[in-house]
Amino acid sequence: MSENQSLSLNPNVSVDCVVFGFDLSGLKVLLIERENPDNTDGKNYQLPGDLIRNDENLDEAAKRILKELTALDNLFLSQFAAFGDPSRVKRENDLEWLRSVRKDPEARVVTVGYFSLIKPENFKPAANSFARKAEWMSIDIVPELAFDHNLILQNGMEALKLKMRTEPVGFELLPEKFTLGQLQNLYETVMGFEIDKRNFRRKITGMDFLKALDEKQQGVAHKPARLYEFNQSAYNHSFSPMFDFQ
Amino acid sequence: MSENQSLSLNPNVSVDCVVFGFDLSGLKVLLIERENPDNTDGKNYQLPGDLIRNDENLDEAAKRILKELTALDNLFLSQFAAFGDPSRVKRENDLEWLRSVRKDPEARVVTVGYFSLIKPENFKPAANSFARKAEWMSIDIVPELAFDHNLILQNGMEALKLKMRTEPVGFELLPEKFTLGQLQNLYETVMGFEIDKRNFRRKITGMDFLKALDEKQQGVAHKPARLYEFNQSAYNHSFSPMFDFQ
DNA sequence: CTTACTTAGTGTCAAATTAACACTAACTTG
DNA sequence: CAAGTTAGTGTTAATTTGACACTAAGTAAG
Numbered sequence: 001m002s003e004n005q006s007l008s009l010n011p012n013v014s015v016d017c018v019v020f021g022f023d024l025s026g027l028k029v030l031l032i033e034r035e036n037p038d039n040t041d042g043k044n045y046q047l048p049g050d051l052i053r054n055d056e057n058l059d060e061a062a063k064r065i066l067k068e069l070t071a072l073d074n075l076f077l078s079q080f081a082a083f084g085d086p087s088r089v090k091r092e093n094d095l096e097w098l099r100s101v102r103k104d105p106e107a108r109v110v111t112v113g114y115f116s117l118i119k120p121e122n123f124k125p126a127a128n129s130f131a132r133k134a135e136w137m138s139i140d141i142v143p144e145l146a147f148d149h150n151l152i153l154q155n156g157m158e159a160l161k162l163k164m165r166t167e168p169v170g171f172e173l174l175p176e177k178f179t180l181g182q183l184q185n186l187y188e189t190v191m192g193f194e195i196d197k198r199n200f201r202r203k204i205t206g207m208d209f210l211k212a213l214d215e216k217q218q219g220v221a222h223k224p225a226r227l228y229e230f231n232q233s234a235y236n237h238s239f240s241p242m243f244d245f246q
Numbered sequence: 247m248s249e250n251q252s253l254s255l256n257p258n259v260s261v262d263c264v265v266f267g268f269d270l271s272g273l274k275v276l277l278i279e280r281e282n283p284d285n286t287d288g289k290n291y292q293l294p295g296d297l298i299r300n301d302e303n304l305d306e307a308a309k310r311i312l313k314e315l316t317a318l319d320n321l322f323l324s325q326f327a328a329f330g331d332p333s334r335v336k337r338e339n340d341l342e343w344l345r346s347v348r349k350d351p352e353a354r355v356v357t358v359g360y361f362s363l364i365k366p367e368n369f370k371p372a373a374n375s376f377a378r379k380a381e382w383m384s385i386d387i388v389p390e391l392a393f394d395h396n397l398i399l400q401n402g403m404e405a406l407k408l409k410m411r412t413e414p415v416g417f418e419l420l421p422e423k424f425t426l427g428q429l430q431n432l433y434e435t436v437m438g439f440e441i442d443k444r445n446f447r448r449k450i451t452g453m454d455f456l457k458a459l460d461e462k463q464q465g466v467a468h469k470p471a472r473l474y475e476f477n478q479s480a481y482n483h484s485f486s487p488m489f490d491f492q
Numbered sequence: 493c494t495t496a497c498t499t500a501g502t503g504t505c506a507a508a509t510t511a512a513c514a515c516t517a518a519c520t521t522g
Numbered sequence: 523c524a525a526g527t528t529a530g531t532g533t534t535a536a537t538t539t540g541a542c543a544c545t546a547a548g549t550a551a552g
Contacts, residue, residue, distance in 0.1 A: 010256035223518035
């Protein structure tokens with residue numbers, strides 16, 4: 001292959017989003033049921049994603065994808081990696097939109113991974129007619145996904161862990177008002193280890209961005225917990241690893 | 247613009263490398279003198295980079311770019327971000343290789359940023375006929391670069407800081423055998439603050455991957471320091487923020 | 493050869509942070 | 523009203539951190 005040939009095909013560029021959610025049953029990721037499954041036994045999933053448009057940058061593409069899927073704006077969004085193995089194309093080829101819009105059926109697809117955080121209370125796929133194909137899947141039972149999306153998901157998960165260690169982003173996954181139990185549960189789930197309750201509370205309540213409310217949980221079959229809020233404006237963005245238990 | 251039109255042009259995809267070096271005079275970055283400067287007064291620089299080839303993945307493209315430039319293999323390399331503002335193209339357009347090989351003069355350029363670490367002793371631009379256009383530039387006197395390369399450089403710098411906080415990669419910037427003074431100097435330079443000498447030594451020598459040699463510095467006009475080596479195999483890769491002075 | 497200069501190398505203590513640990517309180521359900 | 527469940531709370535020992543100043547070993551300049 002001549003040098004000119006090896007350069008002559010411009011790749012497709014897409015954005016794929018790892019959308020995390022968290023509720024009573026744990027950490028979830030938003031998957032899309034595919035139309036043209038490789039195997040006909042059982043469902044076939046992929047991460048939400050799309051080609052970028054000519055007039056948008058990468059962040060805008062990610063926002064558009066999320067908006068089209070969830071109708072939500074202003075979601076937490078963070079780019080974490082680009083994936084460009086030449087063999088990605090062989091599988092990405094069979095995407096409906098790819099087949100229909102691309103000029104060059106041989107061109108590969110380079111994709112940029114973003115992760116996003118949603119309060120599941122704000123997005124229920126079944127309730128949105130335009131999002132019928134979307135589904136919250138527990139992170140620990142994610143099946144084999146299309147393309148290299150398992151790899152992208154894994155990288156997104158690592159990126160989330162790292163982020164949660166250094167910035168108070170966990171609040172994006174919780175309801176506006178939450179209990180310290182829920183917050184601890186979230187950290188334990190994402191980090192993958194248990195945290196001493198009293199040590200956790202001492203540390204987290206010492207941070208200025210956590211605001212205690214004069215309000216309690218309702219309708220639970222045990223002592224109701226006090227509710228807290230995230231106080232964005234009190235967070236000063238100085239870098240210092242936030243959580244280093246263990 | 248119809249949806250089809252806005253998707254019809256595939257972007258160019260390139261890789262740009264922020265190559266760091268460190269010596270007595272501080273932290274350096276490797277810049278390339280451009281052939282077609284925008285302004286004719288003074289030199290004009292850019293980061294080393296190139297379009298990816300059809301048969302290589304992103305890491306391979308970065309390795310190729312570095313190999314072609316420095317003739318060095320096995321350099322430390324880490325992807326840190328993708329940049330895809332649509333307006334990048336307007337300036338990237340005038341790159342010689344872009345003009346010559348691309349199909350579509352309107353297509354934008356999406357680029358993936360990598361940073362790399364070199365021991366400057368291993369690469370002296372002036373000595374390599376094929377690298378005459380390369381130049382080590384002190385990080386704090388980097389001029390305005392072509393395209394959005396100042397932004398990419400800045401992001402690369404942040405990525406290096408973060409990496410050095412969590413993994414022992416600084417050794418990639420020092421000679422095989424180095425003194426604790428050099429090591430501390432490197433950390434202070436990259437992190438941007440001073441570190442107490444005794445506290446630094448206590449912490450760093452407590453780490454298993456640092457191996458004291460029975461050898462001393464030679465030819466310095468002061469008490470010669472003991473030399474140390476990085477012991478790759480002793481490093482266990484467990485995540486725990488390595489340096490959190492301040 | 494003596495002095496000046498430069499960087500290497502070393503220890504202690506107080507303060508802050510972390511880890512480990514167990515019981516009572518408040519609510520719902522049966 | 524008993525059982526079940528999660529909330530909420532404090533102390534202590536161990537570890538880590540931050541602050542701090544002097545002597546040692548070499549070269550260079552006079």
